[in-house]
Amino acid sequence: MQTNLADWIKDTPEGREADAILRKCVHCGFCLATCPTYNLLGDELDSPRGRIYLMKQALEGAPVTARTQVHLDRCLTCRACETTCPSGVQYGRLVDIGREVVDRKVPRGFADGAFRRLLRFAFLSGPLFAFGLGIGRLFRSLLPSALAKQVPPKREAGAWPAARHARRMIVLDGCVQPALAPDINAATARVLDRLGISLVSVPQSGCCGAIEYHLNAQGAALDRIRRQIDAWWPHLEAGAEAIVVTASGCGTMVAEYGHLLARDPVYAQKAARVSELARDVGQVVAAEREALAKLLAGKPPVAEPVAYHAPCSLQHGLKQKGIVESILREAGFTLTLVPDAHACCGSAGTYSILQSELSGQLLANKVKALESGSPSAICTSNIGCLLHIESGASRPVSHWIGLLDDRLA
Ligand code: SF4
Ligand code: SF4
Structure with a gap:
C-alpha cells in the first residue's frame, strides 16, 4: 500500500x-x-x-x-x-x-473519559479492589442475577510450596488476579515445585501495564513497566531463570516490554532481557515434558472430557497455538472439539465493559462452541477469558494449570 x-x-x-x-x-x-x-x-x-x-x-x-x-x-x-x-x-x-x-x-467526552479513568483506578487499586470484591461476594445472593454473574465466587489458593530448589523462576502477580483467582499462581507454584523448580512471588511487582496501555494512558503504563522491571531485576541477576506469566493477556504485554522501551536509554536493555525471559506457564511446563511424563506415569486417563479455550493472546499474541492442548492430552485429558477455536470470547481486557453488547454476543457464541462437545468442565489460560466465560457457561471454568495440579496431586 x-x-x-x-x-x-x-x-x-x-x-x-x-x-x-x-x-x-x-x-x-x-x-x-x-x-x-x-x-x-x-x-x-x-x-x-x-x-x-x-x-x-x-x-x-x-x-x-x-x-x-x-x-x-x-x-x-x-x-x-x-x-x-x-x-x-x-x-x-x-x-x-x-x-x-x-x-x-478526537478528545473523549467528559463521561467517557471519566469512566475510563475510573476503570483504571478500579483495576489498579489493589486492596481497594479486593475489598470491593469481598463486599460484592458478601451480598451476591441479594444482587440481580445479571450483576451477580459478574461477581465470581471465592477460590481457595491452597498451599504455596517453600522455595527448596536450586532452579528458581519468578511469577507475575498481576493486578486483579490475586484477588479474583489466587489459586492460579499457587497451582503453578505446586506444579513447578514437583518439576524441580521453585516459583517466587515478588511482592513489589503488580500489574503488567496492559490496562493503562490499552486505555490510552501510555505514559503511565511505561512508568509502571519501569517499576515492574526494577522489582524483577535483582531476582534475575540472582539467577531466576524465567518470568512465569499465568495470564496470557499479561504475557503478551510483557513480551512487548523490549519494544516499548527500546528508545529508553536507561531501561532499553533491561526491558529487552525481561521480554526474552518472559514465558507463559504453558511454555514453562512444555519445556519440562520429560519430568512431567515421569510424574504422570501409570496414571489412568481422565474419564470426563474437558473443553479448552485458547485465548487470543496465547494463540495470536504469543503465537503459542496448541501448546496447552498438547500438555493436557499428554496428561491424560480428553479434549472436546471446539468449533471456531480461533475466535475471541469477547473479554479482551476492559472490552467486555466498554463494548458490552458486542462482547455479550461473542461470549454467547463462544460458550455455545465450548459446550457443544458436552464437556464436564472448561479451562483456559487467561484470567479475563476465564471470568468472562464463567459468567455465561453452565459448567465449571478454571485455569488449565489447576487441572494439571489436581492431576498431579
Ligand atoms: S490480510 Fe488484511 S492486513 Fe494482511 S495484507 Fe491482506 S488486507 Fe492487509
Ligand atoms: S477485532 Fe478484528 S481488526 Fe481487531 S484485532 Fe481482532 S481481528 Fe484484528
Missing part, C-alpha cells in the same frame, strides 16, 4: 513504524474472515482492512471524526487478523499507534 504520512508524524519513531506496517498491507482482505467484529457487524470499517484504511487516513492528516474512533474502539485487539495475514502486517502495533493519534484528534 502506498502511503504519504503527514509532516507532523512521518519523521517520528511511531510514524516510521506505522508507515512500515501500512506499506506491508496489500488490501487482499484475507483477514476479514477471522475478524470477530466483521463477522458480527458485516461492515468493512469494522474489519482489519477497513480499520487499517481509517488509520492510514488519520496518519496522512485527513480529518478524523468520532466515527473513526468508534470503529477503532470496537476492535478487540485480538490479533486474529495478524495470524491470518499472509503479508505479516503487525496490526496490533498499528492499532496502538492509530488509537493514540485518533484520541488526540
Whole structure:
C-alpha cells in the first residue's frame, strides 16, 4: 500500500513504524474472515482492512471524526487478523499507534473519559479492589442475577510450596488476579515445585501495564513497566531463570516490554532481557515434558472430557497455538472439539465493559462452541477469558494449570 504520512508524524519513531506496517498491507482482505467484529457487524470499517484504511487516513492528516474512533474502539485487539495475514502486517502495533493519534484528534467526552479513568483506578487499586470484591461476594445472593454473574465466587489458593530448589523462576502477580483467582499462581507454584523448580512471588511487582496501555494512558503504563522491571531485576541477576506469566493477556504485554522501551536509554536493555525471559506457564511446563511424563506415569486417563479455550493472546499474541492442548492430552485429558477455536470470547481486557453488547454476543457464541462437545468442565489460560466465560457457561471454568495440579496431586 502506498502511503504519504503527514509532516507532523512521518519523521517520528511511531510514524516510521506505522508507515512500515501500512506499506506491508496489500488490501487482499484475507483477514476479514477471522475478524470477530466483521463477522458480527458485516461492515468493512469494522474489519482489519477497513480499520487499517481509517488509520492510514488519520496518519496522512485527513480529518478524523468520532466515527473513526468508534470503529477503532470496537476492535478487540485480538490479533486474529495478524495470524491470518499472509503479508505479516503487525496490526496490533498499528492499532496502538492509530488509537493514540485518533484520541488526540478526537478528545473523549467528559463521561467517557471519566469512566475510563475510573476503570483504571478500579483495576489498579489493589486492596481497594479486593475489598470491593469481598463486599460484592458478601451480598451476591441479594444482587440481580445479571450483576451477580459478574461477581465470581471465592477460590481457595491452597498451599504455596517453600522455595527448596536450586532452579528458581519468578511469577507475575498481576493486578486483579490475586484477588479474583489466587489459586492460579499457587497451582503453578505446586506444579513447578514437583518439576524441580521453585516459583517466587515478588511482592513489589503488580500489574503488567496492559490496562493503562490499552486505555490510552501510555505514559503511565511505561512508568509502571519501569517499576515492574526494577522489582524483577535483582531476582534475575540472582539467577531466576524465567518470568512465569499465568495470564496470557499479561504475557503478551510483557513480551512487548523490549519494544516499548527500546528508545529508553536507561531501561532499553533491561526491558529487552525481561521480554526474552518472559514465558507463559504453558511454555514453562512444555519445556519440562520429560519430568512431567515421569510424574504422570501409570496414571489412568481422565474419564470426563474437558473443553479448552485458547485465548487470543496465547494463540495470536504469543503465537503459542496448541501448546496447552498438547500438555493436557499428554496428561491424560480428553479434549472436546471446539468449533471456531480461533475466535475471541469477547473479554479482551476492559472490552467486555466498554463494548458490552458486542462482547455479550461473542461470549454467547463462544460458550455455545465450548459446550457443544458436552464437556464436564472448561479451562483456559487467561484470567479475563476465564471470568468472562464463567459468567455465561453452565459448567465449571478454571485455569488449565489447576487441572494439571489436581492431576498431579
Ligand atoms: S490480510 Fe494482511 S495484507 Fe491482506 S488486507 Fe488484511 S492486513 Fe492487509
Ligand atoms: S484485532 Fe481482532 S477485532 Fe481487531 S481488526 Fe484484528 S481481528 Fe478484528
